[in-house]
Amino acid sequence: MTIIRYEMLKFLRGKKLYIMMAIIAIFVGAVLIIPLAVGEPYPDTKGMIEFFTQFINIIVILLVTLFGADSIVYDFEKGTAFVLYPNPVRRRTIFAGKLAAALIISIAVLCLYYLLAGVIDLGINGSVPSRIVYSLALAILYTICLMFLTFLISTSMRSTLASSVLVFATFFLIMPMISGILSIVGQKAWFLVTSMVTVITDILTVPFPKSAVIDAGQITVVDYHPTVLTAVIVMAVYAIPALALAYRQFNRKELD
Numbered sequence: 001m002t003i004i005r006y007e008m009l010k011f012l013r014g015k016k017l018y019i020m021m022a023i024i025a026i027f028v029g030a031v032l033i034i035p036l037a038v039g040e041p042y043p044d045t046k047g048m049i050e051f052f053t054q055f056i057n058i059i060v061i062l063l064v065t066l067f068g069a070d071s072i073v074y075d076f077e078k079g080t081a082f083v084l085y086p087n088p089v090r091r092r093t094i095f096a097g098k099l100a101a102a103l104i105i106s107i108a109v110l111c112l113y114y115l116l117a118g119v120i121d122l123g124i125n126g127s128v129p130s131r132i133v134y135s136l137a138l139a140i141l142y143t144i145c146l147m148f149l150t151f152l153i154s155t156s157m158r159s160t161l162a163s164s165v166l167v168f169a170t171f172f173l174i175m176p177m178i179s180g181i182l183s184i185v186g187q188k189a190w191f192l193v194t195s196m197v198t199v200i201t202d203i204l205t206v207p208f209p210k211s212a213v214i215d216a217g218q219i220t221v222v223d224y225h226p227t228v229l230t231a232v233i234v235m236a237v238y239a240i241p242a243l244a245l246a247y248r249q250f251n252r253k254e255l256d
Contacts, residue, residue, distance in 0.1 A: 003089075003097025004104070007071070011105050016066040020109055023062065027055055028116055045125040046204055049132050052117035053139075053201040057194070059113060060143050061171045063106040068150035069167040070160040071098045072250060095250050099151060106143055111136065134203045138231070142197060145235040146171060148242040149193070155249035179224075186213065186220040193238045195224060196231035203228060 011017055031051065035042050043051055072095075114136045118128045150167050157163040171194055179189035188211065189195040202209045202225055214221045226234070 001097075003094055004101045007098055007101030008105065011067060011101070017105070017109075020062060020066060024059070024109070024113055024116070027052075027059075027113075028120065031120065042124050045121055045127045046129045048121040048125060049117055049129055049135070050201055050204050052113070053135055053204070056139050056142075056200050057197045058172070059110070060106075060139065060146055060197075061168060063109060063143060064102075064146045064150040064171070065164055065168045067105050068102045068147050069154055069164040071102050072151065072154040072246075072253075073157050073163045074160050076158070076253060091251050092247070095247055099147070102151075103144060103147055106147060107140055110139055110143055114139070129204060131204050131206075135200050138200045138203060138228070141232065141235055142200065145193060145239040145242075148239045148246065152242045152246040152249065155246045155253060183222045183224065184219055186222055188222055188224045190224070190226060190230065190234070193234055196226055196234050198225055199228050199231040 031048075042048065114132065118132060121128050149170075153167050153170070154163050157166065175192050175194040179192050179195050182189045208227070209225045211225050212223045214223055
């Protein structure tokens with residue numbers, strides 16, 4: 001609890017949380033202002049939440065980058081590990097505290113985003129789809145999975161900048177790029193964790209969307225929609241080994 005408390009204080013006193021709040025404010029402001037500016041009506045109750053969930057992937061990637069990418073490597077790069085680690089505190093306690101703090105702040109911001117989406121939908125359309133709860137649950141699972149992977153990267157790097165860049169590039173550029181290439185050549189990116197993010201929006205739709213093959217002339221494009229079960233299994237396959245490897249790397253990390 002002491003580790004969690006100090007990590008939370010670091011987040012609250014730093015600029016990262018305010019940056020994240022500003023980004024969410026921009027998203028919310030755009031949803032409210034742009035339709036009025038172009039003279040278009042707001043989406044219906046389900047369409048409004050679906051619109052908000054379209055930004056979940058970038059929000060989660062920003063959360064794990066801001067609050068997880070430097071959680072471990074920061075102490076070793078800045079030298080604070082020489083003060084913290086010689087104390088009679090087990091390394092697993094430090095690791096668990098840092099991970100818990102990063103997850104708590106990330107999930108709290110994510111819940112705030114969904115709360116704002118629900119309030120706006122309720123104010124404009126007078127109701128909120130009940131399946132928003134399922135969407136939030138899947139978004140939390142996705143956040144946990146990416147955070148475990150982020151900690152694996154953080155424990156493997158020696159620079160906070162390198163860790164942050166690699167985390168953001170992996171989830172925002174590399175994996176989506178591979179998924180896009182596979183889609184163009186007619187293959188499903190079922191093995192990429194970032195491809196599972198579509199279930200967060202798809203769960204709002206009844207019946208659940210199915211994968212489709214689109215004939216675009218000389219190429220065949222696959223519009224991949226994994227099932228909820230597939231998404232959960234793939235996220236677990238990524239998350240569990242990542243957490244184990246991150247803990248192993250953390251225990252073996254030496255003070256220079």
